[in-house]
Amino acid sequence: MTNEKVVAEKLLQINAIKLSPTAPFTWASGWKSPIYCDNRKTLSFPFIRDYVKSELCNVIFEQFQDADLLAGVATAGIPWGAMAADQLKLPYIYVRPKPKEHGLGNQIEGHFEKGQKTVVIEDLVSTGKSSLQAVDALRAAGLEVVGMVSIFTYGFAVAEKAFADAGVAYKSLTNYNSLIEIAIEKNIVTPDQQSILLNWREDPANWTGA
Ligand SMILES: O=P(O)(O)OC[C@H]1O[C@H](OP(=O)(O)OP(=O)(O)O)[C@H](O)[C@@H]1O
């Protein structure tokens, strides 16, 4: 089994994937979707959490050897970035969607030096907007973003294009296609659910419900 499918299998094992075609989920982008991947749940299962953390570290180590700083995307990317930074003994910061409205007014929390080579850690990519917003904030603060790693991506063309346009090298531990393949192999999705997911995937931005 590919690594992508192993990670997807673990997400299914802990019911991190929810299907609700008739009462769709609303995503951060405002898109309606019959599927929701809740990576936050992974934090509650120590052995799977440890596996995902190790996979994140392997990817960071293999793909971005020159990294000297990790940056988590708030909120769901924060714990993963922190765990990976701890394992790899790298400094760590995290990025809020906007500057805090009290206290120090920071958008980026933690200590960093301009020019540090930074890898962004996100739990999940749909449109890529949240991750790229963090990339913009990091670049505006003088950091050099060398790449980004997520646990899960839907693999939408809009996100792939946005990362390419922004010049961000991107790697995800698993993705929607691997998830669906394994869910079908294991009879986790019914034929009806399969056809809804297929139909949704053709035009997710305009899908309104089954
Ligand atoms: O690629 P995008 O279209 O931006 O969507 C993905 C984002 O959505 C989720 O965050 P959300 O804002 O739901 O909240 P959280 O991280 O605070 O849980 C997820 O953690 C990503 O950050």
Ligand SMILES: O=C(O)c1cc(=O)[nH]c(=O)[nH]1
């Ligand atoms: O796009 C989102 O907001 C989103 C989708 C998803 O499957 N899981 C999640 O946590 N956020």
